[in-house]
Amino acid sequence: MIRVGIADDEALVRAGVRGILETADDVQVVGEADDGRSAVELVRVHRPDVLLLDVQMPGMDGLLAATAVRSAAPSTAVVVLTTFDYDEYVMRALRAGAVGYLLKDTDPAELVRAVRVVAGGEAVLSPRVARTVVDHFSTGCGVSAERARTLVSGLTERELDVLALIGRGNSNAEIGQQLHLSEGTVKAHVSRVLTKLGCDNRVQAAIMAHEAGLLRTG
The missing domain is CATH 1.10.10.10 (Winged helix-like DNA-binding domain superfamily/Winged helix DNA-binding domain)
Structure with a gap:
């Protein structure tokens, strides 16, 4: 069973993501958080295999939380799930140790597949985000x-x-x-x-x- 945590400041988004994940027999949502600090605490307490993390949240944003999560629980795979595909966010998230960056228009079936992929030790990027990484290569940043x-x-x-x-x-x-x-x-x-x-x-x-x-x- 793949244990997943969800961190997003919008309750409706958390409920939607939980609903999608719970359609999979091999995925269990073990906790939710509504800001960055509670996301870190969620990871410390529940030790999920995967944490789905929004970028813009009150208190501690998702990118700072990603760094803290990687320090507190290196075995938890952090996947950013957000509406923002800004280059700065993408590259900061990857440098912080995120193993995935997905946009909230991701197909539900693709979200479940992504959770399985990162739980298996792989990385996932939304197509538009992959373009950002390629551009990052070409500019030598x-x-x-x-x-x-x-x-x-x-x-x-x-x-x-x-x-x-x-x-x-x-x-x-x-x-x-x-x-x-x-x-x-x-x-x-x-x-x-x-x-x-x-x-x-x-x-x-x-x-x-x-x-x-x-x-x-x-």
């Missing part, structure tokens, strides 16, 4: 290329292969198929890659792969 190359140089050949495939958006299962590895072995490689690079999640690792030049062809 992430970690410097020099710093990325230095960090990447400490990876083994196999870890470099894994990082490159993460950078191209492959899931653990897809990486395993391409490298002829079990999914468990891939997960272990991914964990070591994230640790060595100092990344909190796969999205940050993908940015690192791009800046280090691992995704170039020809």
